[in-house]
Every structure is written in structure tokens, then in C-alpha cells.
Amino acid sequence: MSNLINVPKNGSLANTNSNVNFPSWLDDIFNRDLPSVFSSNFNTGITLPKVNIKETADAFKVEMAVPGLKKSDFQLDLDNQVLSISAESKNEDEKNEDNYTRMEFGYSSFKRTFTLPESVNEDEINANYQDGILSILLPKKEEARQKPPRTIEIS
Structure with missing residues (x-):
């Protein structure tokens, strides 16, 4: 049987x-049915970097922790008050020795978008990448900047 x-x-x-x-x-x-962890986005290699956003009297400061990338891996786009931050990294490592070849490769990418407030002066935005931190300065328009407190004299 x-x-x-x-x-x-x-x-x-x-x-x-x-x-x-x-x-x-x-x-x-x-x-x-399989749990959702097995059926959607399982092991895609995509992670979103953490972001710190700080507002000062003159600007918004965005810091993104993205170690291991090069400045050329990033692309920053601004379209209709939406700031898009993306990066793509590819690496290949091939080792040829006596009787074998070992090849390792990797690919990673991400894209984050932020809707900017109308108070941001889009013409003066600048970015810097150093020591694994992408820093973006979003200066405020002059009329949106906080004025320092002052004392008003009574007459």
C-alpha cells in the first residue's frame, strides 16, 4: 500500500x-493562515532610521542616525512642502582562494518623507552628513521666527 x-x-x-x-x-x-510576520515584508532588509527633530526660535533641526553610508548614497528632494530623504547602498565582497570563491553582497534602502510647515524657508535648507549622522537644517521664514521677549514700559 x-x-x-x-x-x-x-x-x-x-x-x-x-x-x-x-x-x-x-x-x-x-x-x-500563516501569521502576518511570515506573509508580509518578511526579511525585506528594510529598516527606517530613527529621527530626532528639534525646533528652535530660528529653525527646525532634523538628525537621522544612518551609520555606514557615504554622502553620495543619499538623495534629498523637496516637492510641494514635502521633504523626502532616501538612501540606497549596495556592497559586494568577493574572495577567491585556493579551491573556493566566497561572494557576499548586500543591498539596503529606505525613504522617509516629512511634510514641512509653511514657516520653513525652503530656499535656505541645507544638509550635512558626518560621523553617521545626517543633519538637515530647516530655517524658518523671517516672519515666523520667535522674537526675544522684551519689557514694555508703561507711560
């Missing part, structure tokens, strides 16, 4: 031989 198991399109296990008894819990495992 054969011990074949047919797996129909709906994924349930059908026993073709009445002498073969599979535990019911095994059938349940194959009939249930």
Missing part, C-alpha cells in the same frame, strides 16, 4: 490511505 498524501489547492491534507492516521493538530497547522 502507498502512503501518499494529496494536498489540494485549498491547502488541507487529505488522506489517500485509510491506514495512515495523521494527528488532527497536524492538519490544523496546514489549514490555518
Whole structure:
């Protein structure tokens, strides 16, 4: 006698031989949907870098921790008050030795977008990348800058 198991399109296990008894819990495992961790975005290699945003009287300061990249890996775009920060990095490492070749490669990318407040002077935005930190300065328009407190004399 054969011990074949047919797996129909709906994924349930059908026993073709009445002498073969599979535990019911095994059938349940194959009939249930996989958890979302296995079905969507599993091991895509995409992570979003953490961002600190600080507002001062004159500007907004954005700092993004992105170590291991080069300045040329980044692209910053501004379109209709939306700032897009993206990076793409590819690396390949090939080692040829006596009887084998080892090749490792990697790819990573991300894209983050931020809607800027109308108070930002888009013409004066600048960015700097140093020691793994991407810093973006978003200066405020003159009319949006906080004025220092002052004392008003009573006449």
C-alpha cells in the first residue's frame, strides 16, 4: 500500500490511505493562515532610521542616525512642502582562494518623507552628513521666527 498524501489547492491534507492516521493538530497547522510576520515584508532588509527633530526660535533641526553610508548614497528632494530623504547602498565582497570563491553582497534602502510647515524657508535648507549622522537644517521664514521677549514700559 502507498502512503501518499494529496494536498489540494485549498491547502488541507487529505488522506489517500485509510491506514495512515495523521494527528488532527497536524492538519490544523496546514489549514490555518500563516501569521502576518511570515506573509508580509518578511526579511525585506528594510529598516527606517530613527529621527530626532528639534525646533528652535530660528529653525527646525532634523538628525537621522544612518551609520555606514557615504554622502553620495543619499538623495534629498523637496516637492510641494514635502521633504523626502532616501538612501540606497549596495556592497559586494568577493574572495577567491585556493579551491573556493566566497561572494557576499548586500543591498539596503529606505525613504522617509516629512511634510514641512509653511514657516520653513525652503530656499535656505541645507544638509550635512558626518560621523553617521545626517543633519538637515530647516530655517524658518523671517516672519515666523520667535522674537526675544522684551519689557514694555508703561507711560
